[in-house]
Amino acid sequence: MANPEILIISILRALTEVAMLTLLGQGLLAVLAGNRRTTNPVYQLFLVVTRPVLRIIRFITPRMIVDKHLPFVAFFLLFWLWIMLALLKRYFCTLGGLAC
Secondary structure (H helix, E strand, O other), X not given: OOOHHHHHHHHHHHHHHHXXXXXXXXXXXXXXXXXXXXXXXXXXXXXXXXXXXXXXXXXXXXXXXXXXXXXXXXXXXXXHHHHHXXXXXXHHHHHOOOOO
16 A cells, blocks of 8 residues: 555544444443443443543543543544544545545
């Protein structure tokens, strides 16, 4: 491949999308399942997938943000990361004269 930067950005963007959709699914399932969500195996799978993202977000955010609000902040930051990666990919595509 002539442009490994585009490949790396595409992989990072896909991982960001997976994390965002998993956070969204976890929130939707929490609303639908209510208090029984802790015994739901799909919810447990969502917890396993989102745990690294939430740990990173907890590390970079100030302590004044309550842990209850951390998934909302994570989704917001991941959304902006996704937008920034799209702009970066577009930049590298136009720089290389590619139609991505």
